Amino acid sequence: MATFSVFDTQMMSRAIQLARLGQYTTRPNPCVGCVLVLNGKIIGEGYHHKAGQGHAEVNAIADAKAKNHSIKGATAYVTLEPCSHYGRTPPCAEGLIKAEVARVVVAITDANPQVAGNGINMLKRAGIEVEVGLLEEEALTLNLGFMKRMQTQMPWVSVKVAASLDGKTALSNGVSKWITTTAARKDVQKMRAKHCAVITGVDTVIADNPSLNVRFDELGSVKHSHDEADIFQPLRVVLDSNCRVTPEYQLFQINSPILLVSTKDYPAQIKQQFPAHVSFLQTTTDAQGRVCLKTLLLHLGQSCNSVMVEAGATLSGSIISQQLADELVLYQAPKILGSEGRNMLNLPDYQTMENLPNLTLKDKRNVGHDTRFMFRLG
């Protein structure tokens, strides 16, 4: 494996910082940043803003040219392997070759089978020195959904739970307003804005009547750095095995895509009552007669890099116990709801500690008075 200098690391850190600027807007494309350096100075910077627009390398080259810098002999730091295929834009590897860079440092290779090493090979064949693996974990963290989908055709699955210190999401009578603070609920808005889809269950729709949309006004700092038109609304997915949902819920009043998922077909006269932004998916049933979650996720994997589960204890628990979840995001309020409250995740009756879900803590921070934990699962 290549060894990198402190300067290399600083430059790649900057490229990652740039890539992160696209985290709300690039999907279904990955977030990518690029820094061009000549004689120890940054001569150009760029990142990928939006699908259909310039890639990071193209933007960095344009930036350098706009500043009248010569790029010949430069080093390019790129957070993801430069692409090698003709998509909506010409291959970035070709752009770097034409710009006559001398060296390319790459954080991670692309998991996209259309690229997967081809970009690097194209550069090497052109006599460019290529080094791979600098800050790879940081670069990967930015594109967990994209990377997983390219490798498995399944989206990255984050389960979000808001609970008390004793793991309860509501009192026994269902009262749950408000366990967490406004700060945590705003943070959930940002989380929604980052995900391609939000999955919930029909019982949550009936009990809480949520909108499950992204509210631009509640996006905090994101609001100041983005135009409202650039922020995606996640696809709202409702699991409704037995076709129980009706069009009067709040969800349907907001004109952005909804997918209703059931195990049987909705009757035609019911279907036509829903607005045009609602579509339908019929799946196979699981052992409990409910929507087969794996089938659903494979379907969503056709278009979604990542999905967020905002559901009750049964659906969230099923996704975890069926080992379909990649991440658990827990907002924990410093409250005790008591033993009679509702449990946060319905999980099997484990008999040994070895059988418990395997959690790896990735991040833990205060969000208002609450604590946000991010765990990897599996």
Place this chain on the structure above:
Amino acid sequence: MATFSVFDTQMMSRAIQLARLGQYTTRPNPCVGCVLVLNGKIIGEGYHHKAGQGHAEVNAIADAKAKNHSIKGATAYVTLEPCSHYGRTPPCAEGLIKAEVARVVVAITDANPQVAGNGINMLKRAGIEVEVGLLEEEALTLNLGFMKRMQTQMPWVSVKVAASLDGKTALSNGVSKWITTTAARKDVQKMRAKHCAVITGVDTVIADNPSLNVRFDELGSVKHSHDEADIFQPLRVVLDSNCRVTPEYQLFQINSPILLVSTKDYPAQIKQQFPAHVSFLQTTTDAQGRVCLKTLLLHLGQSCNSVMVEAGATLSGSIISQQLADELVLYQAPKILGSEGRNMLNLPDYQTMENLPNLTLKDKRNVGHDTRFMFRLG
């Protein structure tokens, strides 16, 4: 209220730091520290080590004299009002008067009815300037148990719980080894060493067969700053309403005081099977036919500044729901035990958020991989 300078605050901080050195050894006396200052320089320091030995002021005066400093005209910073009564030592107020200090700064007045302002008045009558209230919260925190007992005849009650992120203390089959890490278990040893008594229930004794003692080897840093002989063993209190416990449990093998608490008298032939370090208390019953917790705490208040509850969900939950607990110390492990696991506290079926136990977070820190929360209750 008096206003204090930055220098005053620095000196009182030092006095509190000194007081803290006695936190494992002074009981049933309070922790007290004293700093003597003349012309902007510390000339003597002292703290109370152990009941029956010199008080903080006496030790600070002796320290100044040993260093050949003249004390006349000095300022004394004391974390607790100097005592005014003849106990095992002469009154400290008198000592300060004899030493001819010019000014005394006190963090908190003594809650002991034998002192309660008398010490301050004694100093004032001797023409000494006295100011009260500097860093009072910090000084109070050091002596929560002593202050509460003096004011109410009840000990400070800390409930300790070790649970998972979803508020479970064990799997449904009782398996609980180990939810928290060694670091958390060592921290519990320090907590035991600070408390005058540890309360548990007979079901915990039967299920887990704990020793409930302080193990000097597991005290970490305390081990290096104290002699083993100076560390107290807490009184071990077992609630055994129906006289079910028998002498073969681990608890009884360790020769330090145990109190068995029941609602009826143990038969004479059973009593005599227990070793000499076991004593018995019979209390009234509560509405559920169990030991009346308030009666027990009033009894313990005769000798204990603070008690720690290390019990199952029923006893710990009862102490909280009966509003007898002052503090909840929660060691939270980053694990999910699942909805079928055992709840950490058996509490009433609350119907509104307003009825929940009122928690105020006082401290939150990492202990190994676990998080320790300290909450005030009520």
